[in-house]
Ligand code: HEC
């Protein structure tokens with residue numbers, strides 16, 4: 001073998017090794033269904049995701065610079081809001097719903113508890129414009145971003161020039177939302193044959209398959225549909241859920257089936273945050289009669305779950321916690337990106 005050949009082979013090996021160290025931007029787990037989101041409409045790039053991440057953490061997006069997306073969606077709690085049952089926005093205003101956990105959004109056909117939003121690219125408009133959330137106008141926000149040196153750098157990196165538009169802003173935020181994939185829980189390892197459930201978890205998994213999987217279906221732990229799970233309406237909030245959108249009385253009190261992934265950390269639970277812990281949720285399913293007729297073959301209340309069953313079921317639910325997702329440094333406050341972009345903008349100004 002010639003020396004040149006060996007050298008060439010060595011270089012190829014180095015290149016392959018280097019490339020495989022580069023993390024792909026979005027990984028759909030092989031056993032999952034195809035994502036609903038059309039990535040051709042908004043092709044992911046590292047610099048757009050970085051811009052979206054900075055925007056997500058920036059209180060500049062609210063009218064009084066007090067509230068960022070992350071104020072209500074914290075990475076350590078699967079991007080849910082755990083201090084309050086109902087969301088808190090600018091001027092201490094209180095919203096009417098519990099901030100849901102954010103993950104695996106590329107697979108969702110509609111967003112919000114009632115499905116009011118159909119496209120992830122438009123989702124961020126809702127909290128930005130909402131008077132009790134961020135209370136800002138998109139037009140005004142683009143002007144604020146345009147006059148910030150750091151965003152000139154970040155928009156140029158992402159889009160090739162410094163122009164800030166509403167569409168660019170929303171698409172960048174959507175890109176950050178899309179990469180929030182949670183698929184590395186103990187449950188996933190068990191399904192891949194890498195580890196095993198304990199006996200108790202296995203019993204809990206069977207109970208889940210029997211009683212819960214009709215709506216909270218594997219592998220996403222939601223069927224992405226609207227359903228009524230038997231709760232009485234809160235008389236103060238009087239939230240009719242899906243009926244608000246369709247006007248159909250059959251949809252009254254129907255809400256989007258939330259995922260059970262990372263359910264351990266995304267308390268409080270339900271659209272209005274009425275339950276503080278999973279024990280209270282399981283008590284509802286196993287001791288309450290339905291407040292209204294259920295008319296759903298997937299659920300009849302109360303479910304026949306003994307206190308021991310509930311403990312087993314809880315043990316299974318805890319296997320859905322994904323620490324790699326919750327503590328992923330790529331999802332946390334983007335300190336380094338902000339520092340670098342700020343430094344770069346100062347250099348350009350000189
Ligand atoms: C004041 C608290 C608050 C702020 C700030 C906020 N959100 Fe939310 N978010 C909520 C609440 C509450 C809901 C559920 C609203 C509903 O169902 O009507 C929600 C829903 C969502 C959803 C839908 C998730 C799903 O599975 O249906 C996404 C995505 C989202 N928010 C992203 C964002 C982004 C991006 C920002 C910043 C631009 C943001 N949120 C700012 C409270 C907030």
Ligand code: HEC
Nearest residue numbers: 211212215227229255256257258269270271281285298299
């Ligand atoms: C008929 C469909 C259906 C079945 C079956 C069902 N659920 Fe639900 N579940 C829902 C809906 C809809 C909600 C949201 C209701 C709301 O917000 O008012 C929900 C909410 C939850 C929540 C709160 C999630 C959050 O993020 O706030 C948990 C936990 C939960 N269910 C667990 C279970 C368990 C455990 C079972 C089986 C014992 C089960 N569910 C069976 C439809 C169902």
